[in-house]
Amino acid sequence: MEKTFIASSKVIQPLLHSGLALIIGLIAGALLMIIYGYNPILAYTALFRGAFGGMAEFAETLSFAIPLMLTGITFAIGVKAGLFNIGAEGQVYIGALGAVLAGAFLHLPFGVHVAVTTIFAMILGALWSIGPALLKIWRGVHEVISTIMFNWIAFYLTMYFALYHLAEPGRAEKTVSVLETARYSVLMPGASLTSVIFISAAFCVVIYLFLTITKAGYELKLLGANPDAAKYAGVNAKRVILSSFIIGGLAAGLAGATQIIGRPPTWALYGTLGNVMGLGFDGIGVALIGRNNPIGVIIAAIFLGALKNGGRYMEYSAGVYSELVGAINGLIIIALAVPEVMALIRRHFKRYKP
Amino acid sequence: MKVKVSTKILLAFVVLGVVLVITEVLGLSPIALLEAALLAMTPLALAAMGESINQKAGLVNIGLEGIFLITAVAGVYGAVEANNGIVGLLFGVIVGALIGLLFGVLSVYGKADQIIVGIGINVFAIGFVPYFMMSTWGFPGIYIPPKEVLVPPLPIPVMRISGITLLAITLGILLHLMLHKTPLGLRILAAGETPEALDVAGIRVDYVRIFTAILSGALTGLGGAFMPLCWFGGIVKEISAGRGFIALACLVSAGLEPLLAMSFAFIFGFAEGLAYTVAVTPGIKEAIPYHLVLMIPYITTLAVVTAFIGKRRFPKAAGTPYTRE
Numbered sequence: 224m225e226k227t228f229i230a231s232s233k234v235i236q237p238l239l240h241s242g243l244a245l246i247i248g249l250i251a252g253a254l255l256m257i258i259y260g261y262n263p264i265l266a267y268t269a270l271f272r273g274a275f276g277g278m279a280e281f282a283e284t285l286s287f288a289i290p291l292m293l294t295g296i297t298f299a300i301g302v303k304a305g306l307f308n309i310g311a312e313g314q315v316y317i318g319a320l321g322a323v324l325a326g327a328f329l330h331l332p333f334g335v336h337v338a339v340t341t342i343f344a345m346i347l348g349a350l351w352s353i354g355p356a357l358l359k360i361w362r363g364v365h366e367v368i369s370t371i372m373f374n375w376i377a378f379y380l381t382m383y384f385a386l387y388h389l390a391e392p393g394r395a396e397k398t399v400s401v402l403e404t405a406r407y408s409v410l411m412p413g414a415s416l417t418s419v420i421f422i423s424a425a426f427c428v429v430i431y432l433f434l435t436i437t438k439a440g441y442e443l444k445l446l447g448a449n450p451d452a453a454k455y456a457g458v459n460a461k462r463v464i465l466s467s468f469i470i471g472g473l474a475a476g477l478a479g480a481t482q483i484i485g486r487p488p489t490w491a492l493y494g495t496l497g498n499v500m501g502l503g504f505d506g507i508g509v510a511l512i513g514r515n516n517p518i519g520v521i522i523a524a525i526f527l528g529a530l531k532n533g534g535r536y537m538e539y540s541a542g543v544y545s546e547l548v549g550a551i552n553g554l555i556i557i558a559l560a561v562p563e564v565m566a567l568i569r570r571h572f573k574r575y576k577p
Numbered sequence: 578m579k580v581k582v583s584t585k586i587l588l589a590f591v592v593l594g595v596v597l598v599i600t601e602v603l604g605l606s607p608i609a610l611l612e613a614a615l616l617a618m619t620p621l622a623l624a625a626m627g628e629s630i631n632q633k634a635g636l637v638n639i640g641l642e643g644i645f646l647i648t649a650v651a652g653v654y655g656a657v658e659a660n661n662g663i664v665g666l667l668f669g670v671i672v673g674a675l676i677g678l679l680f681g682v683l684s685v686y687g688k689a690d691q692i693i694v695g696i697g698i699n700v701f702a703i704g705f706v707p708y709f710m711m712s713t714w715g716f717p718g719i720y721i722p723p724k725e726v727l728v729p730p731l732p733i734p735v736m737r738i739s740g741i742t743l744l745a746i747t748l749g750i751l752l753h754l755m756l757h758k759t760p761l762g763l764r765i766l767a768a769g770e771t772p773e774a775l776d777v778a779g780i781r782v783d784y785v786r787i788f789t790a791i792l793s794g795a796l797t798g799l800g801g802a803f804m805p806l807c808w809f810g811g812i813v814k815e816i817s818a819g820r821g822f823i824a825l826a827c828l829v830s831a832g833l834e835p836l837l838a839m840s841f842a843f844i845f846g847f848a849e850g851l852a853y854t855v856a857v858t859p860g861i862k863e864a865i866p867y868h869l870v871l872m873i874p875y876i877t878t879l880a881v882v883t884a885f886i887g888k889r890r891f892p893k894a895a896g897t898p899y900t901r902e
Contacts, residue, residue: 255705259712307692362883365829367639367692369882371822372875383868504700511693544711549704553643556697561687 237514240559245512245526248555255550256543266541273536274529282414286486288528289423290315290499292521293478294506296430297471299515301366303434304467305447310355310370311475312503313377314348318479319492319499320381321347323389326401326484336404341422341480348476349469351377356468360461374503378496386494400490407485419485424521426477430470431517443467478502501549505531508552511559527552586837589844589881596851610847610854612737616808617853617874618846619742620645620800620820625827625838626745626752627796631677632833633756634789635769635894637691638680640698642821644794645801646706648673649816652802653722654713662728666741666802673798674791681790685783688898699821707814721811728807739807741799748796749839756835765789769892772899782899797821819875826878830885833892841881848877 253263274284294311301308321344331339355369389398407417434440446453446463453460482499483492492498509527513519530552534545597607624641631638648669656665676698683689711717730737756762767775768785775782804820805812823845831837852873855861 255708259709307696309696358879358883362886364879364882364886365825368822368826368829369879371642371819372826372879375819375875376872379868379872383866386868387866501703504703507696508700544708544717546704546707546711546717550701550708551704553697553699553701553704556700557683557689557694560691560693560697561683561689563687563689 241512241514241523244555244558247558248551251554252547252551255547261541261543266537266543269540270530270533270537272533274533279411279413280532282411282416284525284529284532285420286414286416286528287532288521288524289420289481289485290478290502291505291509291527291531292427292524293423293474293481294503295509295513295520295524296427296474296506296517297478297503298507298510299513299517299520300430300434300443300467300470300474302510302515303447304443304463305450306359306464306467307367308352308355308370308468308471309367309503309507310352310373310468311471311478311506312501313370313374314351314472314475315479315482315499315503316374316377316381316496317351318344318348318476319483319496320384320479321476322405322480322483323385323398323401323492326405326490327389327399329405330402331404333404336402337407337484340401340405340484341477344480344483345473345476348474348479349472352468352472352475353465356465359468360464381492382494382496385492385496389492390494391491396494397489398492398494401484405484406490409487415486415488417485417487419481422485423477423481426474427517427521430474433470434517439463439466475503475506478506505549505552508556511556586840589840593844593847596847606854608736610850613850613853614843614847615738615742615850616846617849618843619739619745619807620803621824621827621845622745622749622839622842623800623803624793624797624821624824625831625842626749626835627793628824629828629831629833629835629838630752630756630765631789631793632828632895633769633892634765634786635772635892635897635899636681636684636786636790636793637695637896638677638684638698638790638793639692639695639825640676640680640702640821641695641797641824642817642819643695643698643700643702644673644676644797645804645817645821646702646814647676648798648801649804649812650706650709651798653720653726653805653812654709655802656726656806657722660726662726662806665726665806666728666799669798669802669806670795671798673801674795676798677791677794678787680794681787684790684898685786688900691896710812710814717814719811719813722805724810726806727810730807739803741803741807746839749836752835766892768899769894772894776899776901786899797824800824823874823878826882830882832890841885844881845874845878849874 256263256266273280275281294315297311298308322340325340325343329336329339351373354373355366358364358369359366385398391397391399407419410416410418434444442458443463445456446458446460479499505527509523510520512526513523530548534548537543538545628638628641651672652665652669655668656662680694683694684691707717710720714720730739756765764775764780764785768782772782804816827841827845828838830841852870856867856870
């Protein structure tokens with residue numbers, strides 16, 4: 224009896240905390256609308272309709288969720304190992320750059336080309352994540368600082384290649400488009416959802432299995448939960464840190480690829496990096512809402528994808544500038560950081576205990 | 578062989594001197610370079626000094642980047658509304674202090690995960706700033722305020738130098754004295770090392786930490802408002818461009834010593850000044866692509882942190898909430 228109660232509270236309490244944080248974020252977002260003279264009810268209705276109003280809308284929401292679940296994995300696998308890896312942003316740029324390179328310049332048969340491009344982008348993302356990992360292992364440079372520096376270096380590097388070496392002749396605002404053979408197939412006319420969603424979801428599931436059933440996954444979680452215990456258990460911390468960064472880099476590189484070879488209609492990278500920007504930072508919120516659990520991350524990505532997709536309709540029909548969704552994401556993260564929010568609920572429930 | 582930090586710093590300044598001589602030879606203006614370096618140094622130094630004291634007291638706020646962004650727009654907003662740049666700077670200080678207070682309350686009383694709150698502040702700012710700019714000025718990416726509301730540099734010959742830069746240098750000395758020569762400084766150090774002892778001595782750990790959180794926010798806020806009002810003359814939505822994290826790199830490399838952090842801010846500011854100067858110098862700007870030049874500050878930051886971090890010791894209680902028994 225007692226045991227089942229504990230087990231269920233272990234699942235339900237994090238869910239409650241996530242739910243409460245979402246509500247706090249949405250209410251604070253509504254306040255931000257009221258302050259600047261917008262109607263939050265009108266805005267949220269539009270947002271909901273835009274995100275879930277029909278099959279095409281929902282497909283679009285899923286399309287927005289694809290890169291978010293992957294960058295969510297990047298942050299989540301870092302936290303699981305006790306790291307704050309906020310380098311997904313830069314690894315997404317590099318992954319997108321890799322997808323353009325392999326997708327537009329290699330000539331391979333259908334099927335093979337998609338696979339090669341995807342893998343190439345993932346490897347580039349992983350390579351970009353090794354720098355901060357090595358600095359952490361060798362010199363103890365905090366990953367928050369090093370990953371941000373790598374993000375900015377990636378930003379200018381990718382922009383440089385996009386503008387000077389890969390630009391489409393006559394249309395300098397974007398790179399050349401990837402070849403037809405390197406594109407994932409569009410699943411539904413009128414929405415930008417492609418079959419890359421299966422690859423992305425499968426990647427999350429693989430990470431889930433890695434964490435739950437493999438020895439390496441167990442060591443990774445042990446290091447994050449209790450570094451001293453991990454040391455006595457003979458866990459090689461340096462190797463675990465490196466693997467956590469590399470898995471994160473693979474995920475972020477894939478996220479970058481999804482925006483180039485898995486999303487119509489451009490099939491290219493904008494010179495401003497507009498179609499990949501911010502995805503890495505969005506992933507942090509996704510990971511935290513999903514409690515750093517890969518399956519939770521998928522669900523959280525659909526939630527944030529809905530906010531981002533619906534946000535465009537909110538801007539169109541209620542006039543609320545859609546960047547507000549980013550601010551709401553930040554508020555949700557802050558609410559999730561405060562355990563006292565959860566303690567409040569617990570105290571509230573205790574009062575009604577017999 | 579162990580190299581002392583002071584030797585390394587001295588070495589760094591020797592390198593800077595050599596770079597200055599080289600720039601002279603290359604036909605760049607060393608005065609222009611120094612001006613650019615001092616401008617770039619100011620926000621970094623302000624934020625790094627404030628936050629190093631905050632971390633000495635046991636709080637770790639990595640939301641400096643977000644505070645920079647928010648106070649940059651707040652500063653421009655205040656300056657435009659009051660038609661006075663100084664009011665704008667003060668507005669930045671107040672908004673920064675409020676964010677610092679919020680961070681302090683969540684960390685001290687809410688026992689929040691401080692790193693996550695800091696990340697939250699940064700993510701919030703990335704979304705809020707363009708939303709605010711759109712709602713207030715009708716354009717999300719960029720806003721140029723009227724010239725009259727900008728804060729002009731000091732009216733001295735030879736060099737353009739902002740009064741806020743001098744204020745930052747003075748503050749560096751004052752904060753150093755405060756931290757190491759006054760009872761308040763002792764309490765701050767104790768709050769980060771042995772909060773229990775401070776508590777036993779009858780000093781409220783929570784008050785000390787809230788104070789440093791506000792101080793850190795206020796100084797970062799001054800730095801944020803400085804960027805559009807004293808430096809760039811306008812605001813873009815990515816105005817801080819990673820400087821909040823470069824400031825963190827300053828204080829980490831300096832082992833949380835405010836004066837040392839200021840020296841590092843000068844080194845990073847110099848790298849940034851060099852990048853801007855190189856990017857606009859005829860002859861060089863054609864040879865080296867603009868986007869690659871803009872990487873210089875970030876590469877310098879990585880290199881300097883890697884060289885200096887060594888075996889730095891951080892306060893025992895840093896990042897952990899204090900619970901009274």
